[in-house]
Structures are given as C-alpha cells and as structure tokens.
Amino acid sequence: MHRKFELAFDRFMKEQIGMERNARRRERLEKGLGHAEMEFLRSIWYPTAGNFDHLYPEWEVNDFSGGYRYLDFAYLPGSAKVATQDSRLRLSRAGFGALEIQRPLHAPLPSRFGRLGGTTNCLSIH
Secondary structure (H helix, E strand, O other): OHHHHHHHHHHHHHHHHHHOOOHHHHHHHHHOOOHHHHHHHHHHHHHHHOOOOOEEEEEEEEOOOOOEEEEEEEEOOOOOOEEEEOOEEEEOOOOOHHHHHOOOEEEEOOHHHOEEOOEEOEEEEO
C-alpha cells in the first residue's frame, strides 16, 4: 500500500504544483507538506478515499486583517466545502469565510481515525 500511496501522492503534488498560478501557494507546495499532513494523508485520507480527487493542500484563504492564511487541506467536491487545519476537520456550507467567524462545535472522530501530532482529531460542523 505504501508504494501505491507514494506514486499517487507524487503524481498528485506534481499536478497541484503544475496547475497553480498563485505564486504564494505554489511556493508552499514546492516546499512540501509537513509530517502531520503527510501522516494524515497516508494513514487516514488515502486508505479511506483511495484517491486525492478534489483535495487541495495549502489552500489559501483571506484573513480578517487583509492577509492570507493557508489551510492544511481543502476538499472541494461540488458545493460542499471541507477544510483541515492542525489535524482537525471543519465543514461549512457557507464557505471558508464562515470558518473564522463561527465558533465550532466539536465532536470526536471515530477511533479508527486515531491521533495525529499529539492532538485529538475533531469534526467541526458550522
């Protein structure tokens, strides 16, 4: 499974870098993902989803001070929006702007998702 993951991941990152026109995000992608992000993909995402379709690492969003923040991952299938940051999932139908405004309600993920980076994973629904 690891070899299959590595091949799929390499192809995925090359596609992400190749299609990116935003210089800030492209630079972040070229630097590579961190340990926790890689473990999330290797241990949770890929075994569950089997692909990286509609997944965007280092997704740029505007913050309230006119700057930029980068979500670990954004999952954008159709009208749904899911983002991960610090090994936590956040869902929003209103868009990513709502993530900064609303206080999330946390519910633990099933135990099969385990722990990443020493932090408890949680599901936030807005």
